[in-house]
Amino acid sequence: MLDMNTIRTQPDRVRAAIVAKKAKADLDAVLAADEKWRKATTDAQKLQAEQNAANKDMGRLMKEDKPAAEKLKIAMKELSDRRKALEDEAKKLEADRDALLMYIPNIPHPDVPVGDEETHNKVVRSSGEPKKYPFKPLAHWDLGPKLNITEFERAAKISGSGFVMFRGLGAKLQRALVAWFIDTHVKEHGYTEIYPPVLVLRDAMVGTGQLPKFEEEMYKLRDEELYLIPTAEVPVTNMYRDEILTAEMLPMRHCAFSQCFRREAGAAGKDTRGMIRVHQFDKVEMVNWTHPDKSYEEHENLTRAAETLLERLGLPWRRVFIATAGMGFSNSKQYDLEVHAPGVDRWLEVSSCSNFEDYQARRANIRFRDKDGKVRFVHTLNGSGLALPRIVIGILENFQEADGSVVIPEVLRPFMGVDRFVPEKK
């Protein structure tokens, strides 16, 4: 969430951000609620001060002058009741304000193009062109069965629609990608590998902002207050929740493989074929914590780390600088990485790299002590590095050959033990 102080002192900046992000947020209501809350709070505090002063004498009076104490008690009872009423009111007003505050998005960085996605997203970097074929390239949902590496129908039999299953070399490819992604981040990009739990407490989901806003997107256990994570961002970011880090710990770079679970309730009927959009998928996520002065530099590093993987896989990709209206709610700058998939003939988002500045840190209460001993919020960033099913799509569709086989990228061959997927002879 945003700092209430920023909202009070720079309402115009916040208003501009709401408009640019096309957020449904009522700034005036927040300011009004805040005003009312402060009034009630100061009133209650004045009474509390009065009561504290009187209570100082009470202990003594109880021993020395019982009747006087009893008299004071009656007066204090009345004061106390008034104070409590005011406090209740203040508490309610604060809750109202904070509820509204949750809908105020983060302020985009000045460099972010202002406008709609379609017209103002900017491709700022790319490598490779969409591939041209002398034959009609197949979509992954046709390639998978031909190579006998996927089990779409059987996955649906077991788990319903929206689930994938891999067999043989297809299954092995998942492990190969995960291992290679993580090894590269650890060896070359300075990341520490984390293996997180995929079931988390409600507090963790609130800490990173999935709840309460996206309740219907999350899988939840029936008998316990535990949720299946939609991304490793949740457990990893929450590792340092409510902690005060030392300046020397920054920057911290963690990466984690996890399975991710999403109900996709709002996307029902979208991308139903294949594995572009599924309820369970594998992803390696990068999460960084930095000094506030370094986060934009780190944002470039993080994005480069993901791009390096795409480059070495040999996939045609591009980096898209997302315009204000297309940005996430809580980030200040966002790059999406997209891979071209010739079979479905679309650019697929395989990574989204964001700087959240202190928006997330404030909510999750992640702070550090700077050189002067002052406690400040860190900046947090995260990005996929990378999301598997869409990378698998990219590999299958980009590296298919006329004979129906698919060439395995060189970097994965040490893990795979073979250099191509070959169609099964029926």
Add this chain to the structure above:
RNA sequence: GGAUGGUUGGCGGAGAUGGAUUAACGCACCUGUCUCGAAAACAGGAGCCCUCCAAGAGGGGGACGAAGGUUCGAAUCCUUCACCAUCCUCCA
């Protein structure tokens, strides 16, 4: 699943019987003295959140896992919940 104990500031850790606990004490931290400098010792000081303001190293309020309750007054008593630990049971 059963039983017991626990949750206090950056860390450790006091705090039966509610009112001098103003959250002690130690470590770490900062400033002085000492020193060429440092360490040690000694003397001071400081933390976090909110708010008011004549804006000053100023005033007030709050925080002892969370939320309620009792009371003139709650870290301390009561209720509910969460989490942690240990033992038992079960289990890959």
